[in-house]
Amino acid sequence: MKPVPLVLVVVxxxxxxxxxxHAPGRLHAFSWSAVPADCRHIxxxxxxxxxxxPVEIAKLSLERxxxxxxxxxxxxxxxxxxxxxxxxxxxxxxxxxxxxVWPEHGVEAVRARFDDFFRRFKDAGGQADLMILDxxxxxxxxxxDSKTREERCLAxxxxxxxxxxxxxxxxxxxxxxxxxxSGRNYLKWNAVTAGLVDDALNRAVxxxxxxxxxxxxxxxxxxxxxxxxxxxxxxxxxxxxxxxxPMGTHQSRSFYTSIGQLAAVKLDGMNPFGQSPFxxxxxxINGLRAMMRSSAVPIQPWIAWQRYMxxxxxxxxVGNTPYYRELVIHLALHGVEEFLFWNPHPWRKDQRPESxxxxxxxxxxxxxxxxxxxxxxxxxxxxxxxxxxxxxxRVIASGLQVADRVVWRFTFSPEARELKATLDGQPVTIxxxxxxxxTWFSHPVAxxxxxx
Numbered sequence: 001m002k003p004v005p006l007v008l009v010v011v012x013x014x015x016x017x018x019x020x021x022h023a024p025g026r027l028h029a030f031s032w033s034a035v036p037a038d039c040r041h042i043x044x045x046x047x048x049x050x051x052x053x054p055v056e057i058a059k060l061s062l063e064r065x066x067x068x069x070x071x072x073x074x075x076x077x078x079x080x081x082x083x084x085x086x087x088x089x090x091x092x093x094x095x096x097x098x099x100x101v102w103p104e105h106g107v108e109a110v111r112a113r114f115d116d117f118f119r120r121f122k123d124a125g126g127q128a129d130l131m132i133l134d135x136x137x138x139x140x141x142x143x144x145d146s147k148t149r150e151e152r153c154l155a156x157x158x159x160x161x162x163x164x165x166x167x168x169x170x171x172x173x174x175x176x177x178x179x180x181x182s183g184r185n186y187l188k189w190n191a192v193t194a195g196l197v198d199d200a201l202n203r204a205v206x207x208x209x210x211x212x213x214x215x216x217x218x219x220x221x222x223x224x225x226x227x228x229x230x231x232x233x234x235x236x237x238x239x240x241x242x243x244x245x246p247m248g249t250h251q252s253r254s255f256y257t258s259i260g261q262l263a264a265v266k267l268d269g270m271n272p273f274g275q276s277p278f279x280x281x282x283x284x285i286n287g288l289r290a291m292m293r294s295s296a297v298p299i300q301p302w303i304a305w306q307r308y309m310x311x312x313x314x315x316x317x318v319g320n321t322p323y324y325r326e327l328v329i330h331l332a333l334h335g336v337e338e339f340l341f342w343n344p345h346p347w348r349k350d351q352r353p354e355s356x357x358x359x360x361x362x363x364x365x366x367x368x369x370x371x372x373x374x375x376x377x378x379x380x381x382x383x384x385x386x387x388x389x390x391x392x393x394r395v396i397a398s399g400l401q402v403a404d405r406v407v408w409r410f411t412f413s414p415e416a417r418e419l420k421a422t423l424d425g426q427p428v429t430i431x432x433x434x435x436x437x438x439t440w441f442s443h444p445v446a447x448x449x450x451x452x
Contacts, residue, residue: 195244280317
């Protein structure tokens with residue numbers, strides 16, 4: 001017998017009469033590219049480049065709704081980690097051929113560039129609520145050229161500044177970083193140097209931006225914290241964590257649900273993890289919860305358009321499936337309010353529009369956010385699920401306290417038909433809603449729910 005979904009959600013009224021681009025609701029997305037005019041909960045970012053005129057950018061910022069004026073740096077931050085004056089030093093203090101991991105000259109150059117731009121932007125009347133970066137550089141072993149990785153590692157080891165860094169690392173033989181198969185030292189190196197990069201970004205970007213706009217929010221793609229006890233696998237199966245303080249006011253990373261070599265790893269000790277949409281969702285939500293357990297800093301996740309299929313060897317598993325909607329829902333149920341929406345449009349003549357984000361993809365996300373704002377958009381929300389999910393689970397359950405109720409979303413794998421629970425001691429059976437892979441459920445805060 002098919003279980004009857006228990007849909008007891010709180011539906012809140014949505015106000016009317018506002019301009020379509022500024023509908024009420026706490027949940028909102030900021031997009032990479034333009035979106036249809038009738039998208040009520042998505043606002044395109046304003047791109048800034050090295051050759052951008054701050055006066056023109058100021059005018060564009062005022063065209064965005066108040067509270068949703070987001071600037072996106074395309075290349076204003078370039079040069080942070082590859083300034084030639086930041087190469088390693090010899091014992092005699094001379095510059096060596098390889099770049100080091102002490103980017104003082106890069107920080108100063110980028111800081112001056114941001115300070116100058118935002119001073120002129122503000123003088124021109126510009127307004128900014130968010131500053132978003134997509135800086136993906138770093139000092140990890142994966143960022144190093146494989147042909148010169150060992151030489152660079154030894155140059156870093158021989159730098160007079162290295163002993164201080166070695167104390168943080170807990171080791172001093174950099175050959176173990178160059179050869180990641182030699183042990184876990186490369187993971188520690190990657191974690192520690194991720195913190196160094198975030199520190200450089202905070203000094204070079206966030207500090208000058210906040211100087212001119214003290215209340216601005218700021219995040220960078222890939223800047224987040226996961227402590228070593230909360231380490232979790234990346235898409236290729238490397239157990240990873242990140243030290244330090246995230247850049248800006250929010251943690252940020254992508255939730256594209258990509259799975260590469262991890263597909264063959266037996267995370268549950270018995271079965272290969274695979275590349276199913278449910279597996280991608282499970283990996284993403286476990287990563288999200290690891291971030292939440294590691295830091296109280298709020299999260300601005302990057303999500304792709306619904307039909308994004310990933311790259312060869314690393315598919316975006318929820319792409320073009322019902323699990324895309326589930327991903328957005330579960331992110332919201334963990335307290336996310338601001339989504340960063342990667343929706344690229346063709347930028348070359350040889351690109352087909354249907355291979356990238358289209359209006360139907362953007363309208364779909366807007367519809368999801370509209371529904372979530374009806375259900376969840378009040379103050380005082382509190383996530384109730386931050387624990388790690390077992391890798392062999394067949395149902396993902398996420399809960400959010402909304403006023404005096406707890407609102408749940410249950411997402412089912414294709415193998416799962418139902419979930420049995422007790423509500424104040426009374427048995428209930430929960431199954432997916434008709435035509436969906438998930439269902440809503442809610443109960444009063446004072447009610448005790450247990451899952452079998």
